[in-house]
Amino acid sequence: MLEIDQLTRRFGDNVAVDAISFEVPDGQLTGFVGGNGAGKTTTMRMIMGVLAAHGGEVRWRGHQVSATDRRGFGYMPEERGLYPKQPVLDQLVYLARLQGRSAAQARSAATGLLERFDLGSRVGDKLESLSLGNQQRVQIAAAVIGEPDVLILDEPFSGLDPAAVDSMVDMLREHTLRGVPVLFSSHQLDLVERLSDSLVILSRGKVVARGTAAELRTGGSVRHRLVLSYDAGWVRGLAGVTVVDVDGPSALLELGPVTTDQVLAEALRRGSVRELAEVTPSIADVYRKVTA
Known part of the structure; x- marks a missing residue:
């Protein structure tokens, strides 16, 4: 289980994340929702170590998360991090190699993901030549190519058509079936309601509600x-x-x-x-x- 305990982050006098606590259970999709500026992206960056926390801690498997632990986390940031002028396959192979795979394993994994996302004919194309929806698929492939222990996904469904969303959900469910906790943010509340095993609602840097959809509806x-x-x-x-x-x-x-x-x-x-x-x-x- 991934645990967030009293996590806090300030920017000057502004408390962007205010002592929030919640869990991302193993094998579950946890929806993380809130308006612009609520603190979702800041929280995800602290979980990944991109931003330092000013209070509280992130725990993984009962201990404070370490840099070694985070190497096993798959992350899709809000600002997409791939290179627009580099071929799609080369980038995924490079990322898989960084995570310890051999050249043959990396190429096989990257090719398989691209084919699964209907991009098998575009492996040699530069990222910038793809539609926004297809670029999004490549970004998600980059997050999962290392078979991560945890998935942290910031707006993963943005720009995807319904068929692509269904394909993506099927893939994420495969990860949860092997016990991977998945935290994802989205502004599409109907989608969050349909997909999430549990939800965390953030407002003005505070957790204002959490639980299953049924618990929240009846509360x-x-x-x-x-x-x-x-x-x-x-x-x-x-x-x-x-x-x-x-x-x-x-x-x-x-x-x-x-x-x-x-x-x-x-x-x-x-x-x-x-x-x-x-x-x-x-x-x-x-x-x-x-x-x-």
Whole structure:
């Protein structure tokens, strides 16, 4: 397990990451979400040792992470780090050699990854000649070519079409099946909700929520959607009910001490009811609430 314990980073008087703690369990995809400037990239850079921490520590397998440990981490930075004017295959072979593979092993691994990402015919092309989506595939290949013990991926799905996302997820699942913890950031909350085994939500440098998607969805107030055949504005005067929104015949409610039976009875007394149902919040809903 990768553990982040009270990790802190300041830039001058600005506390960019404020004593955050969370875990990235073995064999799980952990989604790391937050707005621009929330501290996600800074946290990932501290995990990788690119930035020094001003407090707290990163632990791997129960001990403080070392430079030797980090050589076994696969990292995809926010600012992509490959050489635009160098052939794709040569770069991946070079990176694999740096991680201790023989020339034959490095070429075989690089070729296999490029073929898997439908780039087998582009092995000799310069990186800059590829589309942005294909450049992204090469960047991810660079992160995984060393068969890493941990994967830290900053916006890995940016610029990928749905088919490429599915291919990438299949590959990441292969790593988690062999026990690799994966931490990835993304602004695509629907994608994070679909892929993540657990989530960490960051806001203004602090962890404001963490857990599985199910835990996060059930951790807030229960809401109900009421749909009538007539205007629902009358619910604003209903005692014991918090009205989140009213739009014509539809209303979103938090019932508090009032039961659904009581709301239904009052609505039926006034006219016909088309729907009264509990609303399961999305991760986007949870995100908006905890980061407000």
